[in-house]
Amino acid sequence: MTNPTYDTALKLLARRDHFRAELADKLRTRGHSEDDVEAVLDRLADLGLLDDERLASRFAELRAVDRGWGPRRLELELRKRGVDRHLAERAARLDDGLHRRALETAVRRVAAHARDGWWRLSERRGRLISSVIGRGFDADEAVAAVSRLATDLESSTDEDHDQLGDPGHLS
Numbered sequence: 001m002t003n004p005t006y007d008t009a010l011k012l013l014a015r016r017d018h019f020r021a022e023l024a025d026k027l028r029t030r031g032h033s034e035d036d037v038e039a040v041l042d043r044l045a046d047l048g049l050l051d052d053e054r055l056a057s058r059f060a061e062l063r064a065v066d067r068g069w070g071p072r073r074l075e076l077e078l079r080k081r082g083v084d085r086h087l088a089e090r091a092a093r094l095d096d097g098l099h100r101r102a103l104e105t106a107v108r109r110v111a112a113h114a115r116d117g118w119w120r121l122s123e124r125r126g127r128l129i130s131s132v133i134g135r136g137f138d139a140d141e142a143v144a145a146v147s148r149l150a151t152d153l154e155s156s157t158d159e160d161h162d163q164l165g166d167p168g169h170l171s
Helices: 002-014 021-027 034-046 050-067 071-080 086-090 096-112 122-134 137-165
Strands: none
Touching: 002 034, 021 034, 021 122, 050 071, 050 086, 050 096, 071 086, 096 122, 096 137, 122 137
């Protein structure tokens, strides 16, 4: 005999992984009883099909690298999805390499939407810094990362102008 709650849960998991709280909400919304939902969630966890710890780690890594989310944003998003506070904190603690990659992605993504020459105006630099902070990074690291990029861009712009103004430079 089939269990409608279990069948629905499997269909939802076939589409994408879910955190336990997310799956429980979806099952309840579809009219499944609390007892059935809890029993099915426990069964799925026992089978390894529902694992908040594994999913939280993968979620944090992917969002950090692909979207440039920092620790605060990651923890907030995990908590929104119903992940336990301690697990969310643990998953959002990025190792140094992952943290560095996430910050680079964040700066690159916000800079891609900035006006040309943003690095020359402190107000525009400030906007980029605010955007990086909004992605979940500390203010000090956001300032340092945006300043590094601004310095690199200013240097490359100066080099371009130097080459164009060099009488020995042939175009």
